[in-house]
Amino acid sequence: MYIDRWDIVSVRCIKSYETLNPNNSYQVKGSGYLEYNADPKVNGKKGYGLCIEDSKRNRYYFTAEEMSEYFITEEEGYKQYEREQKFKDLGI
Numbered sequence: 001m002y003i004d005r006w007d008i009v010s011v012r013c014i015k016s017y018e019t020l021n022p023n024n025s026y027q028v029k030g031s032g033y034l035e036y037n038a039d040p041k042v043n044g045k046k047g048y049g050l051c052i053e054d055s056k057r058n059r060y061y062f063t064a065e066e067m068s069e070y071f072i073t074e075e076e077g078y079k080q081y082e083r084e085q086k087f088k089d090l091g092i
Helices: 064-070 074-089
Strands: 010-013 025-033 048-053 059-063 071-073
Touching: 010 074, 048 064, 059 064, 064 071, 071 074
Parallel strands: none
Antiparallel strands: 010 025, 010 071, 025 048, 048 059
């Protein structure tokens, strides 16, 4: 289920979104069902989602499905880094 994967404090961006840039890490400021969030930036999204904050305190809301499109977990990012290092060490 999505909730288990995104039960974290920070994420790594893999696809640009407004002020969020790939390869940067961002804090998860909250999570829950978006239809109960009164912030106008939710833009009518429904279902479970997370709030991501950039370095300038801009907040963006993503559904769990959107999270998979724009972010990976820090753990997934580290596994990706390790794999790339192994290829580099092998000269690939």
